[in-house]
Amino acid sequence: MNSTDRTPADLLRSALATDPGRPLVTFYDDATGERVELSVATFANWVAKTANLLQGDLSAGPGDRLALHLPAHWQSAVWLLACASVGVEADVAGDPAAADVVVSGPDTLEAARACRGERVALALRPLGGRFPAAPEGFMDYAVEVPSQGDRFAPFAPVDADEAALSVGGTSLSAAQVVERARADAEALGLGPGSRVLSGLPYDTWEGLSSGLYAPLASGASVVLVRNIGELSAAGLAKRVESERVTHTRGA
Template structure:
């Protein structure tokens, strides 16, 4: 069942069955599947951490330096749930920089680091040793947050990405989805040209996304209905 919500958090909540898969990540380090309920909880924790731990207010810019991973999906949704603006590959002029362990050492500014462990475990000693002074492990702050978002507002008309509001991003996703009616499991190859799609496709269609790798065998034995 598709959602007509204009606020991203509301669109995710409107998904019919929260127990069904939302995103499946297929990486060299293994397979990870998150249900709609798990994604909702993760996004709420991230939004709470952004507000209470990292002092991000609605409208502030959050640079995202995360690789093709399920963490990118949850962080996009968490940032938008907090009413903040995602700036892909943004610089030190952003209010906060969110990066993976490999990307973080090259960044300056207010940097927090997201673990790429398949199960989202905190950073290991080697990862911590490579970080610049002042960089924080985001996992510890996020895990301590409630599963339900504390500060909730309608951010339909808040800027979200590339000058588009949340309302507009949801409409763009619905436009992509229209020719693919009946597709419930959408396979996606690594692609940074449509940052919003893996996070929002399941919200507007009720289906799920499979984050594969490059090449014809990028989805292995994972069943998909269509590939973009």
């Protein structure tokens, strides 16, 4: 990654320029058997489409706050990078009533209704599938995102020193997210070619860093596992081998 990168969106652009075809996020849900692998280019395309949805259809921009109520999931990672691309603060498990936009999975819809702004729902079904019927009062992400543009340009420049992420009661600027991610990557010994298997939830900095930011900051990739408790010790060992995992977190 470039030393001049100051935001998570910068890190993704550098990864795209360096090796767009390599795997970036490999996602497993051990309760459903789902496996999805996204290259840097595919992940960046999802981020661009989601950022266009956020900036265009949802009218969000720098200074706005998005309450993110999603589990550790590849689509959650997409939303985190889309927020960074637009300059919106992602408030992980934040109060929907205090947010301009709420993004919710199927299990948190009732709490998300407290948001007086725009509401987006994700079914979190395999292959990014939609709800059979959109929840009342919510935009179905899977219906709206495919038609969005494949390239993204922010209407306003993203200030790396403004709030970008809030998690566990701590608010971080975009630059602080990158700084912490680089420090974590160094502490873990991550570099190009490293593969981090993370079974940690996305509701703490440790989970977000292990499951997204530290690998992104170091040219590594992540094997993100939801419901890892469903996997036996033998199954975990087999996955570590098959996915060429070099580091494990929360497993």
